[in-house]
Every structure is written in structure tokens, then in C-alpha cells.
Amino acid sequence: MKSVALFAALTLTAPAAFACEPFAVGDLTIEHAWSRATIGADRPGVFYVEITNAGSADDALVGIATPAAGMPMLHETVVTDGIASMPHSMSVPVPAGQTVALAPGGYHGMLMGLVTALKEGGSFPVTLTFQRAGEVTVTVDVLSMRAEGPDCAHAGQ
Amino acid sequence: MRLTRLQKALWAAAGIAVLAYGALLWGPYRAPALVSEAPFRPTFSLPDDAGRLYSPADFAGKHLLVFFGFTNCPDVCPTTLSEVAQVIDDLGPDADKVQPLFISIDPERDRRLGLAAFTAAFHPAIIGLAGDADQTRAAADSFRIHFAREDDAAAPDGYTMSHSPALYLIGPEGDWLRQFTYGTPASEILADLKSRL
Structure with a gap:
């Protein structure tokens, strides 16, 4: 039964781009959740998202979970003295009144142990856990391998 | 006009800089200083x-x-x-x-x-x-x-x-x-x- 639900979640084709639809929990708004298509399931997938904290208290993203991958983790790409490395991040700060982006070249979710290849045009759920606001499940759009972000009319506003 | 010790030092430094620049322009080391290095050609196989x-x-x-x-x-x-x-x-x-x-x-x-x-x-x-x-x-x-x-x-x-x-x-x-x-x-x-x- 669980695998049927997973199959449905992974093959669900979005009628309109989910990435452009905001999700909310407490004072937080979560939008532009996207991932890149993968070739097969042997390489890790990626998870990018934007989180806006409209409240007056700092929060932090402390974990991600998804049925699409056995081992999703938060990472940060760090370039120090011309060397890029990708340390594990225990949490991503979401300060009061600010928008934080998990975006190419910075914080990102690394989806290790993909259950199946991520296909362009598909989508899958990711549950984000915040220190204060708690949990929220968002729908992640799978874009092309060459994508640099979702194409939303209001993106960047 | 009396110069303070600092002003004297600065003038001395300026003088040395002028002389050094002149040496660079006219001295025997001019050529090596201005000729670029040999091309750097990285390779791989x-x-x-x-x-x-x-x-x-x-x-x-x-x-x-x-x-x-x-x-x-x-x-x-x-x-x-x-x-x-x-x-x-x-x-x-x-x-x-x-x-x-x-x-x-x-x-x-x-x-x-x-x-x-x-x-x-x-x-x-x-x-x-x-x-x-x-x-x-x-x-x-x-x-x-x-x-x-x-x-x-x-x-x-x-x-x-x-x-x-x-x-x-x-x-x-x-x-x-x-x-x-x-x-x-x-x-x-x-x-x-x-x-x-």
C-alpha cells in the first residue's frame, strides 16, 4: 500500500507547476520547491526551495524527509580558497523577517538513495521540519537537468 | 619650513620610489621585468x-x-x-x-x-x-x-x-x-x- 502511494506521488504530473504554489506553516511561507531530473537512481538528487519568515522570531530548517529518497540530508556548498566542498548542515537558519533560499551554489537538500529516477515533469513530496513552526509537506517539481530554477510569474518578487 | 620626522621619512620614501621606478624603466632589468612568462599549456591524456x-x-x-x-x-x-x-x-x-x-x-x-x-x-x-x-x-x-x-x-x-x-x-x-x-x-x-x- 505504501509503495502504491509512493508510486502515485512520484508519477503525479502537475497540471500547473506546484513549485509556484506557496505552502504555509505558522509564520513561514515555502515556495519554489524544485529538483533536477536524474539519470537513473544511482546518483543523488537535489532539493531547492525558498522559505520566507514573516514572523518576529527566528526559525531554522532542521530536517527534510521524503518518500522519494532513503537518505535526504541538508548540505551546503562552500567554496573556500577556490575549493568547493559540501559539508553536511545540521540546520539552515531562517531569521525573522527574511527569505532564505536553498539554491544552486549554496544550501541544498541532497537526496541520497533515490527510490527511482526523478523524471522531468513529475513531482514528489518533501516534508520540512522547522525548529519552531514544526512540519510542513510541500510538493517539489522535477525540472530538467539543465534547469536553474522554476519559471514562476511571481518568482523573484 | 620645518619638516616633521614623518614628513622627512615620506619624502625620502618618495625619492626612493622615483629612483626605483627610473631603474625599472631604464635599468638593465627592464627587459626581463616586462617580458611575459612562457605560455602555460596545461595538458591531459x-x-x-x-x-x-x-x-x-x-x-x-x-x-x-x-x-x-x-x-x-x-x-x-x-x-x-x-x-x-x-x-x-x-x-x-x-x-x-x-x-x-x-x-x-x-x-x-x-x-x-x-x-x-x-x-x-x-x-x-x-x-x-x-x-x-x-x-x-x-x-x-x-x-x-x-x-x-x-x-x-x-x-x-x-x-x-x-x-x-x-x-x-x-x-x-x-x-x-x-x-x-x-x-x-x-x-x-x-x-x-x-x-x-
């Missing part, structure tokens, strides 16, 4: 997925856009290859004057996972090269770039790679021309290439 061995001579007459990376990398490498793909698309008819190369710094695993399919997913023009450990180290040393395997129990297969994430531009004669630091927008790379082609 690496096979593609099909086993065909490539070296810079195979691309003589073309500009090379070289990136060192690994296909298990979820963030930096796809982002850079996407930009390279965009640059090649935007070059239009000049695209055949630029050869993009992806050199694996994790060659054993990349060969196992399939390098050609990976690079082709970004752009069919990109050639992926993955040698053995010695060939890979020699290529990286030649380009003067860093890569290292870092054990990480939480990473796939228990390790990840740190590496120099820049793009390197090699001229049609094999001379190192410049690097584009990680995150340089495709439009900037395109403008630079167009000014050279």
Missing part, C-alpha cells in the same frame, strides 16, 4: 566512456572550456554544466569553435555510473573524460587544480569529493587563457568567448 584517448592536440584550433567535477555531485557540477550547455547553445554557429570538456576527478565511479549519458543530458557537445588515478592526477596537476577524496560516512559509497569548481578556458594553440570562477553567469562567459572567436 584521458579516455572518454568509449575508451578513446584524448589529448589537447585532438582539439587544436578550438577553444577548450574545461571543468573538473564528478557526476555524483548534486549541486555544483550540474549547475556549471547547465551554464556550459547554455553558452554552447547561445554561441549558435560559433559553437563548433568551442569544445566543452568535463574531466572526472572521481573516474572509477563515474565510469561505472556512465559518463557519456550524464554529459549528454546537459549538452551533446560536452565530452566527458575519465582516466585512471594517475592520468587524472596528472591532468589536475597540469591545470594546477585541486581535488581530494573526503571520507564521509553519510555520503553515497562513504565518500565525497572536494574540487576546484572553476571553468578553465584554453586557447586554440593550447595556451591557458583564463578561468571563470564558479557562479560566473553564462552570459558573461558567452560575451568573453564571442570577443575571442
Whole structure:
């Protein structure tokens, strides 16, 4: 039964781009959740998202979970003295009144142990856990391998 | 007018600077100071997925856009290859004057996972090269770039790679021309290439 639900979640084709639809929990708004298509399931997938904290208290993203991958983790790409490395991040700060982006070249979710290849045009759920606001499940759009972000009319506003 | 000790010292320093500059301009060391270094020509000898061995001579007459990376990398490498793909698309008819190369710094695993399919997913023009450990180290040393395997129990297969994430531009004669630091927008790379082609 669980695998049927997973199959449905992974093959669900979005009628309109989910990435452009905001999700909310407490004072937080979560939008532009996207991932890149993968070739097969042997390489890790990626998870990018934007989180806006409209409240007056700092929060932090402390974990991600998804049925699409056995081992999703938060990472940060760090370039120090011309060397890029990708340390594990225990949490991503979401300060009061600010928008934080998990975006190419910075914080990102690394989806290790993909259950199946991520296909362009598909989508899958990711549950984000915040220190204060708690949990929220968002729908992640799978874009092309060459994508640099979702194409939303209001993106960047 | 009385000069303070500091003013005297400053005038003395200015005098020395003038003399030194004059010596640079007219002195016997003028030539070596102004002649540029010998061209820096990084090299490599690496096979593609099909086993065909490539070296810079195979691309003589073309500009090379070289990136060192690994296909298990979820963030930096796809982002850079996407930009390279965009640059090649935007070059239009000049695209055949630029050869993009992806050199694996994790060659054993990349060969196992399939390098050609990976690079082709970004752009069919990109050639992926993955040698053995010695060939890979020699290529990286030649380009003067860093890569290292870092054990990480939480990473796939228990390790990840740190590496120099820049793009390197090699001229049609094999001379190192410049690097584009990680995150340089495709439009900037395109403008630079167009000014050279």
C-alpha cells in the first residue's frame, strides 16, 4: 500500500507547476520547491526551495524527509580558497523577517538513495521540519537537468 | 619650513620610489621585468566512456572550456554544466569553435555510473573524460587544480569529493587563457568567448 502511494506521488504530473504554489506553516511561507531530473537512481538528487519568515522570531530548517529518497540530508556548498566542498548542515537558519533560499551554489537538500529516477515533469513530496513552526509537506517539481530554477510569474518578487 | 620626522621619512620614501621606478624603466632589468612568462599549456591524456584517448592536440584550433567535477555531485557540477550547455547553445554557429570538456576527478565511479549519458543530458557537445588515478592526477596537476577524496560516512559509497569548481578556458594553440570562477553567469562567459572567436 505504501509503495502504491509512493508510486502515485512520484508519477503525479502537475497540471500547473506546484513549485509556484506557496505552502504555509505558522509564520513561514515555502515556495519554489524544485529538483533536477536524474539519470537513473544511482546518483543523488537535489532539493531547492525558498522559505520566507514573516514572523518576529527566528526559525531554522532542521530536517527534510521524503518518500522519494532513503537518505535526504541538508548540505551546503562552500567554496573556500577556490575549493568547493559540501559539508553536511545540521540546520539552515531562517531569521525573522527574511527569505532564505536553498539554491544552486549554496544550501541544498541532497537526496541520497533515490527510490527511482526523478523524471522531468513529475513531482514528489518533501516534508520540512522547522525548529519552531514544526512540519510542513510541500510538493517539489522535477525540472530538467539543465534547469536553474522554476519559471514562476511571481518568482523573484 | 620645518619638516616633521614623518614628513622627512615620506619624502625620502618618495625619492626612493622615483629612483626605483627610473631603474625599472631604464635599468638593465627592464627587459626581463616586462617580458611575459612562457605560455602555460596545461595538458591531459584521458579516455572518454568509449575508451578513446584524448589529448589537447585532438582539439587544436578550438577553444577548450574545461571543468573538473564528478557526476555524483548534486549541486555544483550540474549547475556549471547547465551554464556550459547554455553558452554552447547561445554561441549558435560559433559553437563548433568551442569544445566543452568535463574531466572526472572521481573516474572509477563515474565510469561505472556512465559518463557519456550524464554529459549528454546537459549538452551533446560536452565530452566527458575519465582516466585512471594517475592520468587524472596528472591532468589536475597540469591545470594546477585541486581535488581530494573526503571520507564521509553519510555520503553515497562513504565518500565525497572536494574540487576546484572553476571553468578553465584554453586557447586554440593550447595556451591557458583564463578561468571563470564558479557562479560566473553564462552570459558573461558567452560575451568573453564571442570577443575571442
